Amino acid sequence: MAVENKSDLYKDLKVTGICGSLRRDSYNRKLLSTALQIIGETGAKAEEADLKEFNLPLYDADIETEGFPSPVERIRTVIGSADLILIASPEYNHSVTGALKNTIDWLSTKKNVLDGKTAAIFGASTGPFGTLRAQLHLRQILAALNVTLVPQPQVYVRYAKDAFGSDGTLNDQAVYNQLKNLIYKTAQFATIIKNIK
Numbered sequence: 001m002a003v004e005n006k007s008d009l010y011k012d013l014k015v016t017g018i019c020g021s022l023r024r025d026s027y028n029r030k031l032l033s034t035a036l037q038i039i040g041e042t043g044a045k046a047e048e049a050d051l052k053e054f055n056l057p058l059y060d061a062d063i064e065t066e067g068f069p070s071p072v073e074r075i076r077t078v079i080g081s082a083d084l085i086l087i088a089s090p091e092y093n094h095s096v097t098g099a100l101k102n103t104i105d106w107l108s109t110k111k112n113v114l115d116g117k118t119a120a121i122f123g124a125s126t127g128p129f130g131t132l133r134a135q136l137h138l139r140q141i142l143a144a145l146n147v148t149l150v151p152q153p154q155v156y157v158r159y160a161k162d163a164f165g166s167d168g169t170l171n172d173q174a175v176y177n178q179l180k181n182l183i184y185k186t187a188q189f190a191t192i193i194k195n196i197k
Contacts, residue, residue: 010187013044013194016082020089020100020123022052027124027160030168032088034176035122038183039086049078051099059105072106080113084190085147086183087121091134096141104141114145118190120182122155124163130156148193150186153178 017036019029032048040046054071057063068076079085089100107114121138123131135156139149155178157163163172170176 008043010039010191011043011045013042013083013187013191014081015039015044015046015084015086015187016078017046017048017086017088018051018100018103019048020051020087020097022099024052026090027126027157027164028088028090030164031122031124031157031170031179032086033168034170035086035088035120035179035183038180039084039187042184042187044084044187049075051103054103056102056106059102059109064109068106075103076107076113079107079117082117083194084187085114085117085119087119087138089121089123089131089134089138091123091125091129091131094133095137096134100138101141104145108145112145114142114147116146116148116193118148118186118193120186121149122157122179122182124157124160126160128158130158132156148189150182150189153182155179155182 017032019026019032021028036046036048054075056071057069063069089097119142121135123135125131142149155175157175163170163175165171
């Protein structure tokens with residue numbers, strides 16, 4: 001899902017978005033779409049790496065020793081070439097989704113293609129915590145893989161049924177402003193890191 005660029009503020013920045021939910025009508029997919037639109041307005045090259053389309057196998061060291069399957073090679077190439085990763089994920093059983101964790105495991109094995117990346121994380125849930133617990137786990141996982149996150153603001157979309165319109169628009173203006181702030185701060189940091197390399 002490519003996003004049209006409307007300026008050239010971050011025209012050299014390559015951004016890839018990941019949704020931790022595989023459900024087509026997921027609130028987190030809608031949230032990621034909003035995030036990609038925001039970053040697209042800066043002039044960055046932004047697209048989604050749809051985990052449903054990649055259809056990654058469960059991580060298995062026996063499979064790895066035989067060589068990465070084609071879907072794994074493809075997503076490692078996509079994420080490896082990104083300067084900034086945007087991750088929207090729901091909360092399953094107080095943690096990250098199996099699909100997202102499995103993806104991270106494939107990305108980090110052998111040569112960790114997440115090493116040195118910059119990321120922004122956010123999430124939506126229908127309850128009052130807005131993926132707070134999942135994001136705590138995700139921060140811990142990404143920190144272990146040398147992925148840098150801007151610490152503030154932290155974006156939690158609570159009661160997602162009310163936060164989004166029927167067309168998928170994020171109607172909660174306060175959360176939208178937080179998300180925009182997070183993405184712009186992270187894009188600034190990612191640009192600095194890119195220029196240092």
